[in-house]
Structure formats: C-alpha cells, structure tokens
Amino acid sequence: MNIVVCLKQVPMVSELPWDSKTGRLKRGQAEGMMNPACKHALEAGLRLKQAQGGRLTVLSMGPPEAQEVLYEALALGADQAVLLCDPRLAGADTLATSYTLARAIQAVTPDFDLALLGCHTTDSETGQVGPQLAEELDLPAAFNVEHLQLAGRTLTVRRVSDGFLETLELDLPALLTITTQEFTPRETPLGGLERAFAQGAVRMLDALAIGADLELVGEKGSAGRMLRVYSPAAQKKGVLLTGAVKKSVQELLERYGDRLGGLIGQDLASEEEGHG
Amino acid sequence: MDKAGRDVWVFGDYRNYFQNRVTLQLLARGRELAAALGGELCVLVLGHELGQWVEEYVAHGADRVLALDHPCLRAYQSETYTRLLVDLALARQPRVILVGATSFGRELAARAAKRLHTGLTADCVELAVNDQGLLVQTAPGFGGNLLAEIVIPRHFPQMATVRPGTFQELPHDYERQAPVEWLPLPAGLKPERVRLLKSERLPPREQALENAPVVVCGGRGMASKKKFRNLQELARLLGGQVAATRPAVYARWSEEGTLVGQAGRQIKPQVLFSFGVSGAIQHTAGISGAPFIVAVNKNPGAVMMQMADVGLVADANQTCLALIRELKKRLRS
Ligand SMILES: Cc1cc2nc3c(=O)[nH]c(=O)nc-3n(C[C@H](O)[C@H](O)[C@H](O)COP(=O)(O)OP(=O)(O)OC[C@H]3O[C@@H](n4cnc5c(N)ncnc54)[C@H](O)[C@@H]3O)c2cc1C
Ligand SMILES: Nc1ncnc2c1ncn2[C@@H]1O[C@H](COP(=O)(O)O)[C@@H](O)[C@H]1O
Numbered sequence: 248m249n250i251v252v253c254l255k256q257v258p259m260v261s262e263l264p265w266d267s268k269t270g271r272l273k274r275g276q277a278e279g280m281m282n283p284a285c286k287h288a289l290e291a292g293l294r295l296k297q298a299q300g301g302r303l304t305v306l307s308m309g310p311p312e313a314q315e316v317l318y319e320a321l322a323l324g325a326d327q328a329v330l331l332c333d334p335r336l337a338g339a340d341t342l343a344t345s346y347t348l349a350r351a352i353q354a355v356t357p358d359f360d361l362a363l364l365g366c367h368t369t370d371s372e373t374g375q376v377g378p379q380l381a382e383e384l385d386l387p388a389a390f391n392v393e394h395l396q397l398a399g400r401t402l403t404v405r406r407v408s409d410g411f412l413e414t415l416e417l418d419l420p421a422l423l424t425i426t427t428q429e430f431t432p433r434e435t436p437l438g439g440l441e442r443a444f445a446q447g448a449v450r451m452l453d454a455l456a457i458g459a460d461l462e463l464v465g466e467k468g469s470a471g472r473m474l475r476v477y478s479p480a481a482q483k484k485g486v487l488l489t490g491a492v493k494k495s496v497q498e499l500l501e502r503y504g505d506r507l508g509g510l511i512g513q514d515l516a517s518e519e520e521g522h523g
Numbered sequence: 524m525d526k527a528g529r530d531v532w533v534f535g536d537y538r539n540y541f542q543n544r545v546t547l548q549l550l551a552r553g554r555e556l557a558a559a560l561g562g563e564l565c566v567l568v569l570g571h572e573l574g575q576w577v578e579e580y581v582a583h584g585a586d587r588v589l590a591l592d593h594p595c596l597r598a599y600q601s602e603t604y605t606r607l608l609v610d611l612a613l614a615r616q617p618r619v620i621l622v623g624a625t626s627f628g629r630e631l632a633a634r635a636a637k638r639l640h641t642g643l644t645a646d647c648v649e650l651a652v653n654d655q656g657l658l659v660q661t662a663p664g665f666g667g668n669l670l671a672e673i674v675i676p677r678h679f680p681q682m683a684t685v686r687p688g689t690f691q692e693l694p695h696d697y698e699r700q701a702p703v704e705w706l707p708l709p710a711g712l713k714p715e716r717v718r719l720l721k722s723e724r725l726p727p728r729e730q731a732l733e734n735a736p737v738v739v740c741g742g743r744g745m746a747s748k749k750k751f752r753n754l755q756e757l758a759r760l761l762g763g764q765v766a767a768t769r770p771a772v773y774a775r776w777s778e779e780g781t782l783v784g785q786a787g788r789q790i791k792p793q794v795l796f797s798f799g800v801s802g803a804i805q806h807t808a809g810i811s812g813a814p815f816i817v818a819v820n821k822n823p824g825a826v827m828m829q830m831a832d833v834g835l836v837a838d839a840n841q842t843c844l845a846l847i848r849e850l851k852k853r854l855r856s
Binding site: 340341342345371372373374375377378379381382383387388389390391403407408409410411412413414415416417418469470471472473474475476477478479483485486487488489492493495496497499500502503504506507510511513514515517 | 842
C-alpha cells in the first residue's frame with residue numbers, strides 16, 4: 248500500500264515564550280512545529296503501513312525550515328520526504344495550494360492508494376485544503392475522520408459532522424483528513440532525528456520539477472487579494488480601576504453590584520457584614 | 524445592465540435549529556449585499572421535504588428560492604451537493620455565494636470553490652460591497668490580533684463562509700411572497716462515491732455556556748491549573764459558567780468544550796468576567812454578544828481591557844480570590 252501524507256509546519260502559537268512581567272508574547276522567538284492534525288494524519292498512515300506493508304511518503308510545501316517537520320516524519324517512520332520549496336510557490340491560498348500539492352503527488356508518487364491530510368492547520372484553520380485537493384485529484388474523500396478500517400480495497404471510516412455520527416465507506420484510491428481526536432502520535436524515537444538528518448533524506452523540488460503551471464501556483468495562482476490589514480479599534484470607553492486588589496473589587500461591586508445582583512437575585516452592592 | 528452576474532446566493536442548510544439559524548443570518552446580510560449589487564437574494568436549498576424551509580427562507584427575506592427536492596438528497600453528502608451547486612452556479616452565474624461555516628458547509632464551499640476555480644474566504648466577520656462591485660470580506664488573519672480585508676477581483680463567483688452568530692437574522696414576515704423554482708434532479712447525476720452506511724444523530728451539544736447569564740473566562744494569565752480552578756468557585760457564586768481561551772485549553776486547565784472564540788463557542792452572557800485574557804480576535808469573535816464586560820489584566824493596554832466596561836489592572840488570580848471573598852460576605856445574608 249502506497250500512502251502519501253501532507254504535512255505543514257506551523258508556528259508554535261500556544262507555546263510561544265511569554266514574558267510574565269509584561270504579559271507580552273515574544274513573537275520573534277516563534278519556533279515551528281508539525282501542525283497537530285498533520286501529526287495525527289501521519290500516525291494514521293504509519294499504523295496502516297505497519298498493518299499492510301508498503302511505502303509512506305511525506306510531502307510539504309513551505310520555506311527551507313519546513314524540512315524540520317519532514318525529518319521528524321522520517322524519524323517516526325516515513326520512507327521518503329519531499330519539500331516543495333520555491334519562492335514562486337509563496338503566498339498561495341488554498342486554491343493554489345491544493346493545485347500544487349496535487350501536481351507534486353502526481354510527480355512523486357503517482358501510484359498512491361491513499362492521501363492523508365490534517366483536518367485543519369492551527370495557523371489558518373480554514374480546513375479547505377483537504378476538500379480542494381480531493382476535487383483536484385478527483386478522489387472519493389471523507390473529512391474529519393476519527394476512526395478508520397481497511398478491508399481489501401475498501402475503507403470504512405467514522406466521523407462526526409454537525410451533530411451526526413457518520414459511518415462512511417469508500418474505495419481506494421481515496422483521500423481522508425484526520426482530526427486530533429484519535430491516532431495519538433507516537434514519540435519520536437531516541438536518536439531517530441539524528442539518524443534521519445544524517446541520511447540527508449529530504450528531497451527538495453521546485454515548481455518546474457513537479458510540472459506545475461506557474462500561472463496557477465503561489466500568489467499568482469491565488470484568487471484572493473489583501474486590501475488592507477488593520478488592528479480592530481477597541482470600541483468601549485470603560486472605567487479603569489488601578490488600586491489595590493481588595494479596593495478595586497469593592498469598588499466594582501459597589502458600582503455595578505445591582506447589575507450583577509439583579510442577575511442572581513441578590514443585593515451585591517451593599518456589604519451585609521456587620522449589619523445582620 | 525443585465526441582471527445576470529449580480530445575484531447573491533445563500534446555501535440553505537436546514538438540518539437543525541443551529542444550521543438553519545446561520546442560513547437565516549446570512550439572508551439578513553445577503554439582502555444588503557444584493558441591494559448594493561442591484562441583484563436578487565437567492566437561496567439554494569437541496570434535500571428532501573423542503574416545503575417548510577422554503578417558506579421560512581422567503582419569510583426571512585429571500586427574493587427567490589431554488590429548491591431541489593428529492594429522496595436521494597435526504598442525507599447531506601458533499602460530493603453530490605457540490606456537483607449540483609457547481610452546475611447551477613455555472614448555469615446562472617451568481618456574483619456571490621455565501622455558505623454557513625458548519626462542518627458540512629465548509630466542505631461544500633471548499634469543494635465548490637475549487638470546481639468553480641474561484642476564491643473562498645473562511646470565517647468572515649464582516650461582508651460588504653465596494654464601489655467596484657467587489658465583495659469585501661473581512662476575516663481574522665496572521666495568527667491573532669489583526670483583521671484582513673480580502674477581495675476576489677478576477678474570479679467569480681466570490682465565495683465566503685461565515686460562522687453561526689456573526690450576523691443578526693431579520694424578523695420573519697410570513698406574508699412575504701417570492702418565486703420558488705422547483706428544480707428537477709439532473710439526468711445522469713453520478714452516484715456518490717462515498718457510501719453513507721450509518722448516520723446517527725448525536726444528543727444535542729450542551730448549550731450551558733451559550734445560555735449562561737454570567738460567564739467567567741480565564742486565559743493564560745491565570746498562570747496555572749490550580750489557580751484556574753478558582754474560577755469555578757467564582758462562577759458557582761455568580762450562578763455562571765466557566766469558559767477559557769485556547770492556551771488555557773491547550774494547557775489542560777480547562778476542557779475543550781469551554782473554548783470560546785472562532786474555533787470554539789459563541790457566547791452572549793449579560794455579564795462576562797475575563798481574567799488574564801489578551802483579547803485576540805479569534806477569542807473576541809466569540810464574545811461579541813456580551814453587553815457588559817469586566818476584564819482583569821496586569822497590562823492596562825491589553826485589547827481585552829479596552830473592550831471592557833470595567834478593567835481592573837491587577838493579578839488575575841488575586842482578583843478572583845478577592846472577588847470570591849467579597850461575594851461570600853455579601854451573599855451571606
Ligand atoms: C486560526 C486560529 C483560531 C483560533 N481560535 C481561537 C479560539 O477560538 N479561542 C481562543 O481563545 N483563541 C483562539 N486562537 C488563539 C488566539 O489567537 C490567542 O492566541 C488566544 O486567544 C490568546 O489567549 P490568552 O488571551 O489566554 O493568552 P495571551 O494572549 O497570552 O494573553 C494573556 C494575557 O494575560 C495577561 N496576564 C499575564 N499574567 C497575568 C496575571 N498574573 N494577572 C493578570 N493578567 C495577566 C497578559 O497581560 C495578557 O494580556 C486562535 C488562533 C488561530 C490562529
Ligand atoms: N503548505 C502545505 N504543505 C503540505 N500540506 C499542507 C499545506 N497546507 C495545508 N496542507 C494540508 O492541508 C491540511 C489542512 O490545511 P488548511 O486547509 O490550511 O487548514 C493540513 O493539515 C495539511 O495536511
């Protein structure tokens with residue numbers, strides 16, 4: 248069985264170093280990590296490969312640093328890693344991304360049986376690449392999959408969609424996107440990363456190597472254009488209380504206690520202590 | 524000028540109350556967009572036994588309903604629905620297609636946009652038409668604190684998904700009339716390659732957080748799981764519910780189901796307490812319905828503090844403990 252997993256490197260948003268004095272994030276120090284849902288998709292692929300035998304290819308489009316997540320995937324058990332790295336591919340929306348990934352899959356592993364992706368990325372969270380890649384490759388597909396079983400060439404998958412628990416069946420070749428609900432990723436084996444690095448096994452490809460039409464990739468191939476970016480103005484003119492904690496809290500309750508108290512049917516504006 | 528190419532379409536997702544609500548919310552905004560474009564607001568509804576829904580969409584402002592009612596469309600399946608939507612869009616050339624960001628809607632919109640070779644902006648928080656007749660789509664960007672305005676200048680239709688709760692639905696008017704076109708199932712529709720073996724309706728998700736009059740929300744500034752737990756006590760005293768930001772959920776201080784924001788729930792408490800929360804757009808997208816906000820933050824410049832009616836510049840946990848003490852005193856009577 249021939250499996251291809253699409254991986255994306257994302258910034259470690261939730262683990263950014265953070266200055267507890269100023270309460271600010273040190274964004275400059277943001278490191279990359281494998282997008283969590285991609286990691287679960289890789290785990291699903293590795294388990295299938297273990298059970299069925301075959302070959303697992305990992306594929307990513309991104310800057311040179313994205314090699315890191317591909318080495319990680321090799322250390323975890325992927326057989327082959329490809330990075331699509333080309334300034335012409337930069338600035339791609341999901342339309343261009345799905346086109347590019349499709350060309351790469353067809354160039355690198357045209358006889359694949361199963362394409363696996365994460366259900367969404369933590370940096371864009373559109374979840375559009377999976378469905379659009381399925382269209383581009385014209386494959387039967389299931390999204391947000393939590394559980395899967397393979398019998399012969401037929402996949403049975405389970406997923407939750409808008410309050411329905413669905414069991415779906417589809418034949419290979421197929422495409423699935425995987426959630427972070429199941430397929431808990433295995434630990435990276437000790438020494439595995441060093442070995443993977445030593446083998447120097449990430450193949451770097453550019454847009455021409457995958458036979459892509461340059462009009463359809465990167466920013467050029469994207470439909471959306473950014474008009475402007477802005478920081479939303481804070482709307483309210485509120486009260487700022489800067490005194491000692493106890494004093495501020497008392498002031499809060501004295502000024503707004505009736506509003507709060509009204510909600511819970513209690514008088515909060517006045518202190519009962521000493522009165523009764 | 525010809526009216527073709529000016530219409531706004533809304534995908535009519537009627538499966539249950541919440542999915543239907545987002546359709547009605549899109550109709551409200553879609554009316555304004557259609558008026559600005561000089562076109563019609565049209566709902567496309569696919570499925571089975573649609574009569575009730577068609578009426579509801581007319582009552583909520585549709586100028587036209589395209590309905591395709593067939594038993595084979597009873598279950599929502601995105602391959603078939605995509606084909607139907609794409610063929611109709613190619614034939615009738617709407618300018619804009621809006622889809623509610625339900626799980627199914629996201630799948631459908633993404634696939635259809637690909638087939639139509641056009642752009643799709645996810646999770647728009649604002650939609651307007653500019654003087655060139657382009658849909659200006661405002662969506663959160665860059666991992667946190669910025670909004671981006673996006674247009675799709677050279678591709679049609681221009682497509683967007685919108686989360687439930689982003690727009691306000693219009694009051695219904697059951698006197699309203701509008702043409703309804705009942706479309707036949709196209710001949711030669713290919714069978715769905717994905718076979719639906721079983722579909723069970725899960726028990727409705729608990730709406731405790733959505734319905735709570737008071738919500739106590741904690742962010743990274745609560746600093747530890749132990750301190751975060753103090754919010755439970757405060758919420759109990761106020762008869763409210765606890766909510767959390769993503770870092771607090773990732774750190775396992777709070778459960779997944781308590782996440783508020785773009786990736787979580789939309790809440791509309793009458794009073795929101797926000798402890799140690801910076802106010803990133805992805806979070807504040809979930810609290811736009813809160814009329815009164817009390818924020819506690821060490822940093823008076825935090826966006827959350829600027830959104831607040833009362834801001835306490837203080838340590839989040841200390842303030843929580845002090846509030847618990849004061850409330851206990853005042854509630855003692
Ligand atoms: C696609 C996408 C979707 C997302 N969806 C969501 C979502 O649905 N919900 C969500 O919440 N986030 C979401 N996020 C994450 C979001 O961008 C922010 O990172 C997150 O909301 C920040 O959480 P926070 O305010 O708790 O943490 P921070 O931004 O780190 O803020 C902590 C705040 O606490 C203050 N503070 C620190 N110490 C103290 C103290 N001792 N006392 C008082 N105050 C203190 C700091 O001044 C700071 O303002 C999403 C991100 C992306 C990219
Ligand atoms: N640049 C990329 N390289 C490889 N895979 C990607 C890339 N972008 C998105 N994907 C895949 O598409 C999934 C969904 O991403 P998204 O639609 O951006 O939320 C990810 O989990 C990846 O599997």
